[in-house]
Amino acid sequence: MTGQTLLFTILAAIVAIGLSLLFYFYNSKKKRSKHWIIFSVLRFLSLFSLFLLLINPKLETLELSTEKPNLVVAVDNSSSIAYFNEEENVRSFLQQIKDHQELQEKFKVDYYSFGSEIKKVDTLSFTENKTEITPLFDNLTEIYAEQVTPTILITDGNQTYGEDYLFTAKQYPQDLYAVAVGDTTFYSDLKIERVNVNKYAYLNNKFPVEVFLNYTGDKAITKEVKIELGNTKVFSKKLSFSKEKNSEILQLHLPANRVGLLSYTITAETIENEKNTNNNTKKFLVEVIDEKTNVLILSSFLHPDLGAFKKAIESNQQREASIKLISDFKESLLDYQLVLLYQPTSAFKSVFDQIRKEKLNSLIVTGTKTDYQFLNKSQDFFRKEIFTQLEEFQPSYHSGYSSFQQPDIQFSSFPPLKDNFGDVAFKTAPQVLLYQNINGVKTNLPIIATTEENQQKTGFLFGANTWKWRAKSYVQQKSYETYDDFFGKIIQYLSSNQRRERLTVDAQAFYNYGDKISILAGYFDKNYTFDDRAKLQISLQEKETEKTYQYPFILQSYSYGVNLNQLQPGTYTYKVTVEEENIQKTGSFTIVDFEVEKQFLNTNLDKLQKISEENVSFLSQGTALLTQLVESKNYQSVQKSAVKKSSLIDWKILLAIIIVCLSAEWFLRKYKGLI
Structure with missing residues (x-):
């Protein structure tokens, strides 16, 4: 309580005493009750309690608590544990930890499992088909950063996915006790x-x-x-x-x-x-x-975008891209499935004439050197206002794009593109994949859009310097694959002359057993707008056993998906149907019989010794390890004190005192005939 609050409290007591005496003692002696002392005390308690509520002093109390150290038990839940026939031994050791009374009294024990993902343990299946250990240490470091947390790592030490865990484990700030699972015998x-x-x-x-x-x-x-x-x-x-x-x-x-x-x-x-x-x-x-997609990239000058386009296109071996300068181009466009026109100028007139005449597919890319006066006259898709002022804008993802399935690959984090300032007006509303975001404000101006009319497809990319997008994607993903796949889908869609279908199915030709196996489908109404009301189902038949399966698709934002991780290796034919519609798609895929968890012969004892500084035990030595942890003086409970502040206004007892005192005063005065 502060000095100022104490002063106010004393003044409140004085005022309460004064008012009580004034009301009962200093009245004329003829009217003074012989019980004035009792009435004065009751009135004082009522007034003083009321004044305290108005002052509302803060009261401080010291609370003591005992905090036990943490103990983390991390268990390898991958199928390699079952392959070593150690699953029951691991479960038995975990039960031994749970039943160890002294250990439970000394530590707050948390259980985690790891494999293809990290989670709190409820049950162990030993069926996860990947072992990734590095994220385990990253997550535990973040969770227990400020606490003493010895860690028991129960694993065979064999990692099948992700970065090598040796460095991360060596940087782990907690004491690490490895429990080796599996066979350590050397075999040829x-x-x-x-x-x-x-x-x-x-x-x-x-x-x-x-x-x-x-x-x-x-x-x-x-x-x-x-x-x-x-x-x-x-x-x-x-x-x-x-x-x-x-x-x-x-x-x-x-x-x-x-x-x-x-x-x-x-x-x-x-x-x-x-x-x-x-x-x-x-x-x-x-x-x-037996076929290959040939893409022609035409430009009047050299630019880093051209190389980025070529790299992204040719990341798929089914495609080939050729960069040509318009001043040297003398070939026929009929040799190509798609023509990419980079920042066209009046030198492109003959090319636009041939595209219009032959109804060829094209991708128009604009930028700061585009001749918009020429471009507005040379095509009938859009008109752009002509200004000499330049502007920069970032992409904003549009999830309603339906020409093909494309997830958001963190487009909003991509560097800005540059183009001439001015609105763009399309003759017919296009399908827009990315909108312009100017200074944090999403506009209705497109960056990437596509149109399809009379089986002729045209794409539009407004803005130069998309090579920076590919570089940014590499920084984020440590690979060009994500960006190249995104741009490849645009090329694949535009270069195909197949008629647009209401039902589309995205399935790979083959999968490795143990990898995530999922099939995506898109369904569109007669206006080719995505329809989220449909009910899709996939029927599967394994080629060798002729065993059949049926699964429903689940709506996932702007696509339908089905998870097929439970399927065994083999070749499957599938048929995707839409309920109450005479629409279906068929195909096949193969699941390759390959289990990476079965490729290891024995426990990686050497690496476990390195990460735990020789603190390696075996399941048979579990009792000794638990005894060591209990007896260790490095892990002690800590008594902590905390000052808890509470407001007097929160005391319900004070309100009760006021009510009781006022009620008692009223009843006594009534009883004595003073009211």
């Missing part, structure tokens, strides 16, 4: 570590294949590595390994002799008494196609 092993191959190949061409093989063992061996297409051997070679020469990179080219999805099997001959033979075989698929 020959395995196929990785296969690099393009997803697509072209008919009558050869496609490259790169195979990485590793050998663990002391003896020198020579084994055959072969590649088969179905039952036909297409390649074989004898390779030699030893303790010193324990790896080999096999580089070869295979012919693409027929169109379709081809399934190849790479097999490394097993060695004597080899324990893990799952990693001696690996499958890969290649889709052979």
